Amino acid sequence: MSATPNAGAAPRIAPWNLNDLVEWDRRIRDKAAEFGLDCYPQEFELCDHTGMLGYMAYSGMPSHYPHWSYGKSYEKLKTLYDHGVSGLPYEMVIDSNPAIAYLMRDNSLLLQVLTIAHVYGHNDFFKNNFTFKSTRAELTIEAFKAAAMRVRRYVEDPSIGVEQVERILDAAHALSWQCRRNLAIKKLTPLEQMARAEETAQGQPDPFQKIHARKQIEAPDFHKVPLEPDEDLLLFIRDHNPFLADWEKDLLTIVDEEAKYFISMMETKIMNEGWASYWHKKILESLELEQGLHLEFIVNHNQVVRPIPGQINPYHLGLKIWEDIYRRFTNPTAEEIKRDGSPVKSGTEKIFEVREVERDASFIRRYLTEDLMREMDIFEYEARGEELVVSKVADEEGWQEVKATLIKNVGTNSIPVLKVEDADFGQNRTLYVKHYHDGRDLHIEYAEKSLNYLQQLWGREVVLETVLDGKRSLLCCNDRGFSVRALK
Amino acid sequence: MSGGDTIFREYRISDAERSDRSAGDRLRHRQKVRESIRENIADIIAEESIIGKSKDRVIKVPLRGIKEYRFVYGDNAPGASQGDGDSRPGQVVGKTGKDRPGKGDEQAGDRPGVDYYETDVTLEELIEIMFEDLELPNLERRALREIQSDYSSRRKGYRKVGIRIRLDKRRTAKQRVMRMLASDKRIDAVARALEESKADRELDTGVEGALDEIALEEGVLDEEALAASPGAAFQRVHRRFPFHQNDLRYKHVEIDTKEESNAAVICIMDTSGSMDTMKKYLARSFFFLLYQFISTRYRNVEIVLIAHHTEASEVTEEEFFHKGESGGTFISSGYAKALEIIAARYHPSLWNLYAFHCSDGDNFDSDNPAALKDAEELAGICNLFGYGEIKPLGSRYYESSMLNVFRRIQAPNFHTVLIERKEDIWPSFKAFLAKDRVKEA
Numbered sequence: 001m002s003a004t005p006n007a008g009a010a011p012r013i014a015p016w017n018l019n020d021l022v023e024w025d026r027r028i029r030d031k032a033a034e035f036g037l038d039c040y041p042q043e044f045e046l047c048d049h050t051g052m053l054g055y056m057a058y059s060g061m062p063s064h065y066p067h068w069s070y071g072k073s074y075e076k077l078k079t080l081y082d083h084g085v086s087g088l089p090y091e092m093v094i095d096s097n098p099a100i101a102y103l104m105r106d107n108s109l110l111l112q113v114l115t116i117a118h119v120y121g122h123n124d125f126f127k128n129n130f131t132f133k134s135t136r137a138e139l140t141i142e143a144f145k146a147a148a149m150r151v152r153r154y155v156e157d158p159s160i161g162v163e164q165v166e167r168i169l170d171a172a173h174a175l176s177w178q179c180r181r182n183l184a185i186k187k188l189t190p191l192e193q194m195a196r197a198e199e200t201a202q203g204q205p206d207p208f209q210k211i212h213a214r215k216q217i218e219a220p221d222f223h224k225v226p227l228e229p230d231e232d233l234l235l236f237i238r239d240h241n242p243f244l245a246d247w248e249k250d251l252l253t254i255v256d257e258e259a260k261y262f263i264s265m266m267e268t269k270i271m272n273e274g275w276a277s278y279w280h281k282k283i284l285e286s287l288e289l290e291q292g293l294h295l296e297f298i299v300n301h302n303q304v305v306r307p308i309p310g311q312i313n314p315y316h317l318g319l320k321i322w323e324d325i326y327r328r329f330t331n332p333t334a335e336e337i338k339r340d341g342s343p344v345k346s347g348t349e350k351i352f353e354v355r356e357v358e359r360d361a362s363f364i365r366r367y368l369t370e371d372l373m374r375e376m377d378i379f380e381y382e383a384r385g386e387e388l389v390v391s392k393v394a395d396e397e398g399w400q401e402v403k404a405t406l407i408k409n410v411g412t413n414s415i416p417v418l419k420v421e422d423a424d425f426g427q428n429r430t431l432y433v434k435h436y437h438d439g440r441d442l443h444i445e446y447a448e449k450s451l452n453y454l455q456q457l458w459g460r461e462v463v464l465e466t467v468l469d470g471k472r473s474l475l476c477c478n479d480r481g482f483s484v485r486a487l488k
Numbered sequence: 489m490s491g492g493d494t495i496f497r498e499y500r501i502s503d504a505e506r507s508d509r510s511a512g513d514r515l516r517h518r519q520k521v522r523e524s525i526r527e528n529i530a531d532i533i534a535e536e537s538i539i540g541k542s543k544d545r546v547i548k549v550p551l552r553g554i555k556e557y558r559f560v561y562g563d564n565a566p567g568a569s570q571g572d573g574d575s576r577p578g579q580v581v582g583k584t585g586k587d588r589p590g591k592g593d594e595q596a597g598d599r600p601g602v603d604y605y606e607t608d609v610t611l612e613e614l615i616e617i618m619f620e621d622l623e624l625p626n627l628e629r630r631a632l633r634e635i636q637s638d639y640s641s642r643r644k645g646y647r648k649v650g651i652r653i654r655l656d657k658r659r660t661a662k663q664r665v666m667r668m669l670a671s672d673k674r675i676d677a678v679a680r681a682l683e684e685s686k687a688d689r690e691l692d693t694g695v696e697g698a699l700d701e702i703a704l705e706e707g708v709l710d711e712e713a714l715a716a717s718p719g720a721a722f723q724r725v726h727r728r729f730p731f732h733q734n735d736l737r738y739k740h741v742e743i744d745t746k747e748e749s750n751a752a753v754i755c756i757m758d759t760s761g762s763m764d765t766m767k768k769y770l771a772r773s774f775f776f777l778l779y780q781f782i783s784t785r786y787r788n789v790e791i792v793l794i795a796h797h798t799e800a801s802e803v804t805e806e807e808f809f810h811k812g813e814s815g816g817t818f819i820s821s822g823y824a825k826a827l828e829i830i831a832a833r834y835h836p837s838l839w840n841l842y843a844f845h846c847s848d849g850d851n852f853d854s855d856n857p858a859a860l861k862d863a864e865e866l867a868g869i870c871n872l873f874g875y876g877e878i879k880p881l882g883s884r885y886y887e888s889s890m891l892n893v894f895r896r897i898q899a900p901n902f903h904t905v906l907i908e909r910k911e912d913i914w915p916s917f918k919a920f921l922a923k924d925r926v927k928e929a
Contacts, residue, residue: 025496066516378569381581388583393571393576409568440561443563
């Protein structure tokens, strides 16, 4: 799902009807094809503001399982909208085949045209970027619908009921992002893990084995569960807690699958919005708009991609980087040629390649240059007492660290990495989970509550190894409550 | 470009009206909010001056929302964001906890959000939530007149007359079918006979004629009637059969009342000069809750309001909650007035009596013995006699207190509480009325 925020400017009302949109769409599609965009078939649905709020609350899905948190999210969005704090998005696209996009019916003709062009950018990205390869786009809508039906059935089942379903869903939602982040990397089955452990234990073949004493091979412990630390918390619980009922396991699967579907969006937010903005700009510029529409286009385009001080606007950052890549490969400065050599690919070739093989973290690491960072004035801040203070700016010494911080905050990097290390810790089925600390501590209140959920799903004691204020600590959660112990 | 044409789906009002898909989830969220309100009710009561406000008034209740927890990073995680062109190290860009800069991407939920928002609740709703677990304690059955508490309606049988909204469509339709079947069995026989000998009869005379013929043969219609209106049998076979007044069936609803014993609640408030604004505010808050509680939960409980300084008088609701007075304090005067009213109108053998008194305890010393005696007498005849002493923090060291005096009262149904600040009101109120109160008797 992807949505362009309404920047707030009141759109001028230009009368249009559906045939106008069909006509504009044809022209835009021709242009997109001419530029080399490769899209799924597209469907547009016109909706009013309540419809749009509804789609937003349910992440754009036409059908979705019920849970009170979506009611909360709707109320929140509606309150913000009613009080004019935030506008509604101009559009919303979901990654499915055919791609489905929602258009606001109250928008002016130009906004619709701009939006349609923008949507084709997303569509192309969904179809071609590697992170989306694992989300089977043809099945998206069906899968969400089937999950919704199953959850509704559990809710209606008199032996289960809404309270029980919520108990599992509340807990599962708290842990849903604790899953594998790069779905392009295959997860090994336990058998394959065993084979790998065996291979590792044997070590490298020794070319001089005749003259060397034979090394003692230590047999790997195949009884350990899991053999390798496991990131998929929900799936691990599903497969290793024997006391879960089938419907409980099914709920865990549903939540995990949905999280994995949205991981791709999260991982490519900046690239994706930048890419769509890049193409809507290009397409609209090539459409030879009449002057009135053209001015409206420029105003709206600049609203969407403007820098927002104190934040990172993914539209702005993404568009800047894409334009910079294109420029450096089409028309590099003498200095850049001296530093990087002459480009071997054309700008167009390069950006199409990048849109296929990168995600936000690698995109920024490879293509956000020092000059660009300085131009955009990207800085790092940290908390000092009650205040957030700028700690580093993108100058000669600091830019790489600022960039590293930025990368730590994009996509799934902003979510702590937790892995199950041992499902039978202390031989009493205690679940041992380790937080892979990278300098950032967990928020302790949130950790406590989330650990409670984990314990609830696991059914036995759970412990979490982490680092608090530089000290290795163990957060324990069992029937007696929550406690923190220092580790040596 | 692969695939066929782009599909545009037009906006349809009917879809939009149907599409309030979040209604169920909103309802569920609302229920959760309600639970949350109930848990935090003491804070809400303390914050909101709800005294004497109309029931329809909408109150903004701050809610520590129903948080959705996840594993997130805490405050020592640095972030990156964009400046306005000349950011310098050391520049302050925000506050921790709220409006933290960072990505505007909500989806990840990567920061502990301050899930703090307000919700609108009407006073009536709030009162309902507050009083869910409370009732008048020690209510005993006393003879004679009984009063109603709560009433509910219950379905009981069906009637031929009733209001439109209770029309039972299924039963009504069934009645019509029954009447139709019963009305003309012989005409059905005519129709069946036609079916059996359809071909040859119809060839000669057509369907209408054939039916007339059979009807004549079967003796259903006589010749005279047929001559007057040819085709009468056909019309009767294919007749309309509209609903009749007698077909209508209505659900019958009976009102189910729950009878409680007679009860009267006597509120006695000290309005003397020593009761300053703060004390009066606390006392009135307490009585307001009591008054709301009784009038919401018990339909016919009688409430007596007494205000006293050196003299006591029975007052109206308006006067009780809004009028200030001055003068010295004779607590006994209030009790005497209560006893007088009880003697005149509410005989203890017929009534459950509840008396509550709020005062700052700053009584004239000379009155103490009399007050003690009257209090004992009140405790003797009431199911519950509560005394709330209002001593805003700081004032109790240099003022006399009735709590010490009343300590001598041994009656098990006499309770005292100390209210020092507005946060104490709700707990002390609950202490008086909680359902699961430990019975010391």
